Amino acid sequence: MTSALRAEERALTTLHTIALAVSQLADSAPCERLLQDSGLRRADLDTPDKLISHAQELRVFANALQHTRDPALGLTLGLRMHVSAYGILGYTMLASRSLREALQLALVHPALLGTYFKLSLEEDGDEARLVAVGYRYAPELTVLNTELCLTSLLTVVQDLLGQALRPRRLLLAYRPPLHALAYGDKLGCPTEFGASRNALCFDAALLNRELPLADPVTCHHGLQQCLKLDAQLNNGHDVLGQIRQHLASNLREAGSLERVAGQLHRSARTLRRHLQRMNTSYQRLLDEVRYDKARQLLMQTDLPIYLIAEQLRYSETASFRHAFQRWSGQTPSLYRR
Known part of the structure; x- marks a missing residue:
């Protein structure tokens, strides 16, 4: 399965560890090499409130190990x-x-x-x-x-x-x-x-x-900020969960973000803002739900591939095959075996 759909892609963190790694390893590994295939750019490191996925951070760690060849890097x-x-x-x-x-x-x-x-x-x-x-x-x-x-x-x-x-x-x-x-x-x-x-x-x-x-005063105010940030992060996860649950229950009727927002009694702008803050997109969530459903149907049913494609709202079977191979690295037929 590609990194876009692994569990670590759904867990989010801040940039502080990656920023440290890039700074500390500047002499032995250029920034571009460390960020290679992570979906991150040098400019992102100057955005302190940006959230990234654990998968992106893990990719940077793997790059760092490869380019520094330092087994004690951790x-x-x-x-x-x-x-x-x-x-x-x-x-x-x-x-x-x-x-x-x-x-x-x-x-x-x-x-x-x-x-x-x-x-x-x-x-x-x-x-x-x-x-x-x-x-x-x-x-x-x-x-x-x-x-x-x-x-x-x-x-x-x-x-x-x-x-x-x-x-x-x-x-x-x-x-x-x-x-x-x-x-x-x-x-x-x-x-x-x-x-x-x-x-x-x-x-x-x-x-x-x-x-x-x-300092008790500073500690008190800092604690309030920690609680606020934690709530914002958890709220973002809650919104993602609501969208995923809605898509999983209504996959045949899944449409645009605007349509889903209306069904969830939220504005499309609000949902889009949440998705951006959580470093994801509506299409990525839809792909995650489709991939989960595809694996279930391939392993637990004998439905032909074309019917599975229809259930996942693909107009052409070839489009589903291409998407599944992108997600998993193999064709639906090979995965079913």
Whole structure:
């Protein structure tokens, strides 16, 4: 399936990680190479409120690995991902009363954090753990994204405390990569590979440490902005869900965006604005729904291809075959086998 229809295409994030990668790798990989096939342009990096899909970000990561040939790239980038890169979330964390409150703030706003993992904070005696599980994206980028996640969390904790921090240990749920020695060199702590989950472990006493830049007024106002941004992002996802659900239930009658907007009792302008903010389009949503329905009909029924094309509102069977091959990389008949 093409990137336009994978699950990671439907999850959105900000540009901060890509902007960092392009900036840090400028000497070894030109911007055009890093952004190749991602659908992004150099000018997009100067648009701080632009949202991109995880698929676009993953494409940039893959390009970066290919062009730098640096197996420890995730470690390198994560150690440079400072708390200020997270915008209003980062500044609100800096103004939080304690490290515990700052981390809890980030964990309840994963959309603003832009992580590929489900994060949690655990305490076991005198050890605290930032646990990262649930990665389900590009498997070839598992190591890079795990390194990036845990080392960026370490960088954030150090920024919040205003001091260098040597973790107690790093737990990783994969076997030692070829660059395994780089973990000790860059992090200065023991690394345990083949663990049951990924975790950054440090002294639990640090959680109650008052942050040097704590400011209750700034923190309060920042929290309100975080809630507002989170609501806007979730509202955008809700709108996309409503459109998808409507198309799935009325695929035979699916028409223009204007028609769908009327059926949803919204203005076409409002829907178009939501779609642009979520970095997608009406045609892309329609393709997603058609592709999901096509796979269902091909695998669960014996309907001829031409009847499936009709159900998906294609005027010609050839048009459906072409579209399905673009989505999946194979013809409908081959997919059915």
